[in-house]
Amino acid sequence: MNPEDLLFALALQHVPNLGDTTAKKLIRKFGTPENIFREKTSNLLKIDGIGQTRIRELNRLEHIKAAEDELKFIEKNKIGVHYFLEEDYPEKLKHCIDGPILLFSKGNINLNKKRIISVVGTRKITAHGMEFCERFINDLAVLEPVIISGFAYGVDITAQKAAVKNGLQTIGCLAHGLNQIYPKTHKKYMKEIEENGGFFTDFWSTDSFDRNNFLKRNRVIAGISEATIVIESAEKGGALVTADIANSYDREVFAVPGRPSDKYSLGCNNLIKAQKAHVLTSAADLAYILNWELDENPEPVQKQLFIELEGDEEKLYSFLKSSGKTELDMLALNCNLPTFKTASLLLNMELKGAIRPLPGKMFEVI
Known part of the structure; x- marks a missing residue:
């Protein structure tokens, strides 16, 4: 990000009560932070969440002055700057509606293709x-x-x-x-x-x-x-x-x-x-x-032969064994049990090593 673009991005970040969600909305609408500061009031008012109070704040020169001072600090101390629309911004954070428009860093950070x-x-x-x-x-x-x-x-x-x-x-x-x-x-x-x-x-x-x-x-x-x-x-x-x-x-x-x-x-x-x-x-x-391969050549594990299950635990285990992967609510329905009790029973069974959880509140027999 060149210094001029960064200056206006900093100024936008400095505007009080604007927030990252609204700032991103403005940037996507008008293209760059600089364009926002130069946009007509009538056009800004068309954006949901932007009223006269926020527009008055955008027009205050103190935000540009503050941005100039912070830019000097960034340059003097060789601070890394990551803008939410650029490649070096953390990928998963890009998908968070309230993620910061600017992220600052120090060190030797490399998140490329990393878990x-x-x-x-x-x-x-x-x-x-x-x-x-x-x-x-x-x-x-x-x-x-x-x-x-x-x-x-x-x-x-x-x-x-x-x-x-x-x-x-x-x-x-x-x-x-x-x-x-x-x-x-x-x-x-x-x-x-x-x-x-x-x-x-x-x-x-x-x-x-x-x-x-x-x-x-x-x-x-x-x-x-x-x-x-x-x-x-x-x-x-x-x-x-x-x-x-x-x-x-x-x-x-x-x-x-x-x-x-x-x-x-x-x-x-x-x-x-x-x-x-x-x-x-x-x-x-x-x-x-997370579907990560922890060990490509795992040692054979002796499965526990006798797991002590009681009452409704046996009912849930039998259903899972015969039906395969099943979602929590469907388990409760088919075993005629309240959902809250089913969740508690499944936790006990998981700790006993009888079942394991899957993404999406699914469970299966081990």
Whole structure:
């Protein structure tokens, strides 16, 4: 993107209360950000969502001045800029209606023909969560996925350090401009992450640090990847917001189950219970659902001969065995069971190793 085009794209991004969705609508209608600033008011008013208030904002020169200052920062610090209509913009993020019109980067990022997953979770990761996260990424390393996270405490930094350890590309999506880092204690990891990937943000160097930025940042984490994995989460938390956004983008979501008594398993268990996430117990689960070949020559596995099923579980198992792949609602209907109870029974059967989930809320016998 040449400096003049970038200047007007920055100015458009600087207009308050415009938003990326409306900005994209304007760009697609008038061709370039510069054309928007030069367009007649009467033509702008024809666009749904554009009223006199927003037009007055577009006419304020302060947005061009702010863009000029940010452009100087970008050029001085050799910041990468990715425009949503150009090839180097993350492919999956292009399909997100509210994805940023501009994304800024530092490091050695290469997403071309790469498998990309996001790993998120609590900042207060437990020893069990840390061990699972490290083993999960180690087992996936043969597929060379890019590991996306938020560079925060807990699950985020555990996943990104594990990616570096396994020679994988990892990208931290930041909730602030590239002139700072949060948390400050993670500054020591910046060099190795930039050497093995880097950082993305859609925030400017002038943006003030704000907790609401994290929620906005989460749409990039969810949108850039093929799947979002929640390692651990309390009943409420930012990781669950990221999972909800991923679901809204029609992306796969996975959650690591835990004991009902474990505080940082509640969020994951609830995602699974609400059919908002696949159960994740190993790298093989992810590879299977995403149709990735984890091992071209797998060792023969001795199938469990005796699986203890009870009552309605046996009914569901028999139906699946005779009918093959079946969707959740059809299972409930044919077995004369409520859908909520069927979902709970299927989860128990999955944990016992009797069945496995498929995309589209389908299930089959193992």
